[in-house]
Amino acid sequence: MSDAVTIRSLLAKEAAEQIGALSDVLIDCVEGGASVSFMLPMTKDKADTFWMGVADGVAAGERILLVAEADGGIVGTVQVVLKQPENQPHRADVSKMLVHRKARKRGVGAALMRAAEDAAARAGKTVLVLDTVTGSDGERLYTRLGWQRVGVIPNYALWPQGGLCDTTYFHKRITAA
């Protein structure tokens, strides 16, 4: 993979067109052991159905979908979930941060998170929340980028192959742009 990585948000039409590429990233992450909502076997059907729902959410203005592209293809993605209860209009969730194993450890995850925070700020958000597997690569990434650790929920989810894992909740205050 080349060093040149571009981060951009996808419009709903583009999101629908890129479902195959987005599914490839999701499947690679789950098959690599990431606990991100799915169990093995991770099928293309499950992945495509997930991304179709995301594309609908983008079309509805409920979420922002960011992708990292290198060599003309998608190698990573993250979402900002804008739609929240009416008493939390200032809050967003950061969700499904995924980087293909072939593109890891060269700053793609950090670039995606910075872009997600900027996009959330432009949408007027001031409080961001996320959770990730305790002790994971994601936990180190978010700590490094200034996210505040809230605490751990034991036995929160399953690993893709089975077995319980803990999750750590994080928040970050940002300034609306």
Ligand SMILES: CC(C)(COP(=O)(O)OP(=O)(O)OC[C@H]1O[C@@H](n2cnc3c(N)ncnc32)[C@H](O)[C@@H]1OP(=O)(O)O)[C@@H](O)C(=O)NCCC(=O)NCCS
């Ligand atoms: C968590 C995840 C998104 C991180 O993506 P990434 O692109 O590898 O992230 P970065 O490259 O920014 O940082 C990862 C590491 O590479 C290092 N790194 C960054 N640029 C580097 C470079 N140019 N050369 C060497 N190392 C580098 C970072 O310091 C960091 O080190 P650490 O793991 O020891 O803390 C990725 O591991 C992933 O997709 N995991 C599976 C899915 C998942 O669990 N997602 C989180 C759900 S909340």
